[in-house]
Amino acid sequence: DAGVIQSPRHEVTEMGQEVTLRCKPISGHDYLFWYRQTMMRGLELLIYFNNNVPIDDSGMPEDRFSAKMPNASFSTLKIQPSEPRDSAVYFCASRYARGQYMNTEAFFGQGTRLTVV
Amino acid sequence: SQQGEEDPQALSIQEGENATMNCSYKTSINNLQWYRQNSGRGLVHLILIRSNEREKHSGRLRVTLDTSKKSSSLLITASRAADTASYFCATDTGGSYIPTFGRGTSLIVHP
Numbered sequence: 001d002a003g004v005i006q007s008p009r010h011e012v013t014e015m016g017q018e019v020t021l022r023c024k025p026i027s028g029h030d031y032l033f034w035y036r037q038t039m040m041r042g043l044e045l046l047i048y049f050n051n052n053v054p055i056d057d058s059g060m061p062e063d064r065f066s067a068k069m070p071n072a073s074f075s076t077l078k079i080q081p082s083e084p085r086d087s088a089v090y091f092c093a094s095r096y097a098r099g100q101y102m103n104t105e106a107f108f109g110q111g112t113r114l115t116v117v
Numbered sequence: 118s119q120q121g122e123e124d125p126q127a128l129s130i131q132e133g134e135n136a137t138m139n140c141s142y143k144t145s146i147n148n149l150q151w152y153r154q155n156s157g158r159g160l161v162h163l164i165l166i167r168s169n170e171r172e173k174h175s176g177r178l179r180v181t182l183d184t185s186k187k188s189s190s191l192l193i194t195a196s197r198a199a200d201t202a203s204y205f206c207a208t209d210t211g212g213s214y215i216p217t218f219g220r221g222t223s224l225i226v227h228p
Contacts, residue, residue: 042220055213103147106160
């Protein structure tokens with residue numbers, strides 16, 4: 001497997017524009033996480049899915065942020081409209097955790113560096 | 118709020134020396150994980166230690182867990198310049214098994 005794949009790797013956009021970040025998790029993994037990393041706040045969990053269902057989105061900062069997982073192999077994180085303070089590195093991670101295999105590691109993508117000017 | 122907090126925030130050593138990083142957390146855990154992040158890259162999993170384990174080894178890495186003190190340490194022996202990276206601990210708590218990360222320790226190994 002190629003690991004967790006995120007696109008794009010870098011995104012520069014103007015304030016007010018819509019931004020869509022994409023993630024392909026590892027095949028067979030049933031958890032998918034979206035994290036945001038900044039110098040000020042470190043790594044923050046934004047939302048996570050279990051079996052394509054959003055379980056906890058309490059980390060999503062505002063209604064401008066939304067995430068979907070239409071199927072087991074694809075997820076998107078959308079920011080509309082984007083603001084300069086959204087500038088950060090956004091990571092997607094996936095994990096297999098089920099039954100007796102709950103103590104497992106998460107696998108991270110390379111991240112998307114978002115700059116909103 | 119972040120569950121795990123690493124200490125020190127930054128560590129600078131010479132190649133060949135040992136590097137020790139600590140992680141403290143607040144609530145009971147299912148497991149604790151250590152990850153490495155090279156500059157501009159994603160996080161890479163190093164070691165997972167379960168709450169009923171006290172020590173694990175992987176190559177030059179040694180992780181200990183003291184649940185009574187709610188703390189863990191990561192020891193890198195005989196460090197190399199290539200070990201230069203940020204190291205994060207993450208804890209899984211409760212029934213959700215969702216990793217929550219600390220702010221990390223930035224390690225610089227001078228050749």
